[in-house]
Amino acid sequence: MAKSLLNSRLLPLVVLAVIVAIVPLVAxxxxxxxxxxxxxxxxxxxxxxxxxxxxxxxxxxxxxxxxGIGAYSVALGPEYLGLHPLVSLVLGAALAGLIAWIVGKPILKLKGYYLAIATLGFGMIVSLVITGESDITGGPDGMKVARATLFGLKLSGASTWYWVTAGVMLVGAAIALNIGASPTGRALRALHDSEVAASATGIDVAAKKLNAFVLAAIYGAVAGGLIGLMNGLVTPDIAGFMNSIELVAMVIIGGLGSVFGAVVGAAFLVVLPQALTALHDYEQMVLGLLIMVFMIFLPAGIVPALRKLWTERAA
Known part of the structure; x- marks a missing residue:
């Protein structure tokens, strides 16, 4: 039973649930x-x-x-349309998915560096629009976000938002794990290895890439909306270039293609700067050095490297 659980795709979800339950006990x-x-x-x-x-x-x-789209949706919806913040969150995720579908059709025809630059341009456009439309978005100063309520209870306080964000994260992890184990996930991995070979087996490469892009956009918008609701304030920095780079770094450091690795990478880049604040002026330098060390000695990422070590020891 234990061995089958270790080999199950549910193991990362079980581990995450245990961690979520333990953290409040030790915080x-x-x-x-x-x-x-x-x-x-x-x-x-x-x-x-x-x-x-x-x-x-x-x-x-x-x-x-x-x-940024998700974060400003929860700010603009209640302010200008009188919507409930949580309704704005859902609509913001839908809007992000729609924009990803529209934008993704042309840019996903590009490959390699060209695709990277095209997506970079999209992120810059969103950031510039948010900053430039100061009459609507508040410009560089940002804007306040209305406090959300759920079944009459106000969502406020660190403990409340801990459980809300943890619950949404676990749902997102379950969906991502199921996608990875589904025929769609196997098709995505096939085109990851070779788009030509995937196309030869009958996979609609363009459609699968677009589906992945839309899903990624929805995940990002929900995360942005939660950050806005939790902070009670949104600023253009959330859509900035450095945030995009940090998100890519989270995925690579934790382990490309690993859902649990995404959590490990996020923890690395969120928690470590807090621990390095005592270094003041050297904080960014030390953080950059640690990232370089991880990439040199663990190029596959933390989680795949640990999994490989575990497998070798077991063998």
């Missing part, structure tokens, strides 16, 4: 729960990139643009 204050909630939200965004980059093999350097 000394609400600050740590808030940091953990940020880990869960960025993990969700990274899972979307895992589907796009890890499964389908398509590079995106503008993924933070979808976070």
């Amino acid at each position: 000394p204050s609400g600050f740590y729960l808030r940091v953990a909630a940020l880990v869960w939200t960025f993990s969700l965004a990274a899972m979307g990139l895992t589907i796009l980059m890890g499964y389908a093999g398509q590079v995106s350097l503008g993924h933070a643009g979808f976070l």
